[in-house]
Amino acid sequence: MVLTRAALLRPGAKPLLGLLCLLPLAWLVFAAATDRLGANPAEALERALGLWTLRFLCLALAVTPLRVLSATPQLARFRRMVGLFVAFYALLHLLAYAGFDRGFDVPAMLHDIAQRPFIFVGTLAFVLLLLLAATSLQAAIRWLGAARWRALHRSVYAVALLSLLHFFWMRAGKHNFAEVAVYAGVIALLLGWRLWQVARR
Numbered sequence: 313m314v315l316t317r318a319a320l321l322r323p324g325a326k327p328l329l330g331l332l333c334l335l336p337l338a339w340l341v342f343a344a345a346t347d348r349l350g351a352n353p354a355e356a357l358e359r360a361l362g363l364w365t366l367r368f369l370c371l372a373l374a375v376t377p378l379r380v381l382s383a384t385p386q387l388a389r390f391r392r393m394v395g396l397f398v399a400f401y402a403l404l405h406l407l408a409y410a411g412f413d414r415g416f417d418v419p420a421m422l423h424d425i426a427q428r429p430f431i432f433v434g435t436l437a438f439v440l441l442l443l444l445a446a447t448s449l450q451a452a453i454r455w456l457g458a459a460r461w462r463a464l465h466r467s468v469y470a471v472a473l474l475s476l477l478h479f480f481w482m483r484a485g486k487h488n489f490a491e492v493a494v495y496a497g498v499i500a501l502l503l504g505w506r507l508w509q510v511a512r513r
């Protein structure tokens with residue numbers, strides 16, 4: 313265990329995590345290039361990128377509980393990187409939607425945002441994510457002050473709830489909720505742990 317904790321502090325640990333976080337994208341590029349994405353590759357790619365955004369979001373929310381429960385403070389140095397990967401996959405998901413579904417036609421996308429509630433909610437989550445990514449540097453903490461910065465970054469839970477609603481609404485049309493329920497369970501656990509910590513204090 314001591315060995316593992318020391319390994320987490322090695323200079324190579326962050327680049328290694330970065331490479332691991334790029335694996336889903338590498339797989340999707342490989343699958344697209346070798347025709348493994350099924351009958352509708354554009355839809356499969358867009359959906360897979362949405363799911364990976366949600367998975368990285370769950371991972372980002374899990375860093376602090378894991379750090380506290382396993383008494384491994386070294387894990388804190390990876391939180392920002394995982395958070396930035398959430399924004400990265402969300403941007404790719406948005407670009408896939410913009411390119412494949414709307415041919416980068418901005419008025420058509422704005423119409424979608426106004427007319428389709430699940431797109432509106434996803435866009436809201438994405439804008440919040442961008443705000444969090446833009447203020448993730450040390451300089452932003454100094455500029456905002458620690459208390460305001462912490463309050464702003466608590467909105468990552470709002471991002472999680474909006475993402476879940478986006479997913480739920482999208483699947484509601486197909487009456488297919490099994491996968492949504494799994495992510496709802498994971499996010500409820502992570503949010504519940506957080507609320508329990510606040511209540512204990």
Ligand code: HEM
Nearest residue numbers: 355359362363365366402406409434435437438475479482
């Ligand atoms: C934090 C932000 C977001 C997350 C976590 C997210 C996540 C997801 C997930 C999990 C799915 C369902 C995938 C599946 O059924 O397998 C999905 C679908 C979809 N998302 Fe997002 N999304 C986000 C933002 C956005 C934004 C900003 C847009 C567009 C403006 C968008 C457009 C779509 C569309 C069009 C689909 C349905 C694709 C289809 O029917 O094939 N999403 N998203």
